[in-house]
Amino acid sequence: MSNKVPTPDELSKIDYKPPKRKWMDTPVEFKPGTWCYGSRPKYLEAVGMPNPRDWKPSDEDWKLPENWKEIFLEGMEERLRKYRSFRLFMDICVRCGACADKCHFFIGSGDPKNMPVLRAELLRSVYRKYFTTSGKLLGKVAGARELTVDVLKEIWYYMYQCSECRRCSVFCPYGIDTAEITLIGRELLNLLGLNTDWIAGPVANCYRTGNHLGIEPHTFKNSLEFFLSDIEDITGIKIEPSFNRKGAEILFVTPSGDTFADPGTYTCMGYLMLFHELGLDYTWSTYASEGGNFGFFTSNEMAKRLHYKIFAEAKRLGVKWILGGECGHMWRLLNQYLDTWHGPADFLEEPVSPITGTKFENTKSSRLVHIAEFTADLIKHGKLNLDPSRNDHLKVTFHDSCNTSRGMGIFEEPRYIIKNVCNHFYEMPEDTIREKTFCCGSGSGLNAGENMELRMRGGFPRANAVRFVKEKHGVNMLANICAIDRAALPPLMDYWVTDVRVTGVHELVGNALVMKGEKERTVDLRNEPLTSKESKEE
């Protein structure tokens, strides 16, 4: 990490009082540790995005195309025509301020331009200047301002300090959704080649290899095989999953993070064990090897291009339906976008659990089942032999991920699973969970290294709630159903809380799952000793 992150003590001194100087007169300051590097040209070239060049956000000259202003404003006009959300949200905000202290980045930084209302005003002021009569006539008095290079830089800086978590939209009396505004804002910036490297890289990788990490097919297979040997060591059971297999009943798609880095890998082991135990007729795909989609943080078109592979692969393999692993923004897209982009999924069948016979009526059109829906149904029907005491060394709390909460509403399924596989479960305070959940601080492609201070600030409210249950109940494990959470929450916990680790829900399932023919388990999926029966009785 190139920037030194201040200590938690320093960072938690936050002043919410805005400065004297008006926001329009306060030029943007690129504070170290709060922004990501600019995209390298090779990544933009790989997917044909405009204006590839070497540039740094801290540079005076961003090497913009000569007619950048025209491009930006024309892009804005086009999107006002294409998205009712955008046009409406530019017009109807009354600046009541209800959203102000709902943003984790504002709570963690006190920077007034991190108030959702002001983040949107950055773009709204430009909208007023070029697209409304009052703004054209009255200018600043009407809250309008010229689009200059400095204004563009300010927009860039703050569009990449929003994790598009939509918490503010829960509280807004008109449902104004800052994610819509920053998604479109980023799309406009991408017309000028202003992506971050941390987003553009995974996008380029994903386009070519099918996944963000750029894992090639043979390596993908290898990394899963690596887990299989771990599973065999722990359970004595040999698992042989299939890859790219035609004629399987189910295609399983999950974020590539779970196949690559701890602690997501343990969740992946959980999937493998569960499917084996069920004898599920399913296949992995090395081509559709990513459920996540950093294209979504680039432009709608890029998101659509990257998610093409999901239905295409299901069709090629001739599966009946698609099962999706634990991931946040992947599930917002699978729930709210995929069928619209690439449907109708009429080559698939309405999903039915082959184990319980349950019809997943809620996904009868897009035929995409969330694994928490699938597993909760198994447990409800008594199809799994579970020993929750194998998770007795864990005191678990559950972090609702932004996208699955506010873009889907999957609250009870994961909780039902956790309560069946763990004996010790504690909820965080009501105002920090479910639809009011706080972001990990690193969503929407902000989980880079160079902006660590921003991430720690953004994750402050979440960490604070975890600290509360740690102190009250001794919680030591933070469960979630999101791969970005599994990557982003561990450093957040180390920074603010300490001694709380992070897990996917299916790692807990893997621990508790009593498999046919397994040897006596002495360690959990992390190879750590289970609480022995004797010590529990004491």
Add this chain to the structure above:
Amino acid sequence: MGALLSLSTALILVLIAFAGVKEANLHFLFGAIIPYIAIITFIIGVIYRILKWASSPVPFRIPTTCGQQKSLPWIKHSKIENPSGTLGVIVRMALEVLLFRSLFRNLKTELREGKVVYGSEKWLWLAGLAFHWSFLIILLRHFRLFVDPVPASLHLLESFDGFLQIGMPRLFITGIILLASVSYLLFRRFYIPQVRYISLANDYFPLFLILGIGITGVLMRYFIKVDVVNTKHLIMGIFTLKPEIPEGVGGIFYIHIFLVSVLFAYFPFSKLVHMAGVFMSPTRNLSNNSRMKRHINPWNYPVKAHTYEDYENEFREKMKKAGLPVEKE
């Protein structure tokens, strides 16, 4: 600066009306022409706004879900906060529009000794609700000046509004509530630092304007009495398209009607269009059923994607070596 500018604009408007009637004798302008212009601007302007919004499609189904989704039959579905069909959406929208459901969720976030704490914060909700409802009731009460004979429902409304039975003429509680709630909404714009920071002239101006309308209205009813019969005559004239200016309608009335005219004419060009816009908000008025029923994007277009064929062409040898099945040997 925004506040001062707005206040002085509102005061100048009062002076214009006063001088226009008292000094320049422009009764017909202020009592007929301007109200007509204002009404026409309001109607055309709001319709234009709505058509403009409606002309942009809703490409994706993006409700903000605030409760449990409809999934397995044994999991309790939050039918209103996360609707799966039209009925749920209607109830959700009704709660939003009539009771300000989302604003009711409001919390206050504070930092205490390095800890974030959340407290209930219902004042904005209460003042907002009180303001909008009292404004509506007052507007409806004014229909007694527009129609003859006055329908029974209006008498009923008036008897509710005047239930305190204080004074003569009877005190209407909504007048008090309107002035109090607008004052609070104005006060918080000055008092809460973040709200002051984000406030534009456009935010103060309608508040001052409505305050002016309320004050002149109260003055007219309880203090500087105007000739009600003649005033009604004037207003009926406007609504029957036979405008005339009877004698004895006080100057205060012209100030009142001028401010109302300005508010109506200003409406479509300002944030006040939230009144119509709230109904069209795609995060609220859509059901979360995009996995049950395909949502169509009218501008959906084909995109360049990396096909399986491209993929296999690049990795075929590696795939074969790793024992992965391939389409072409």
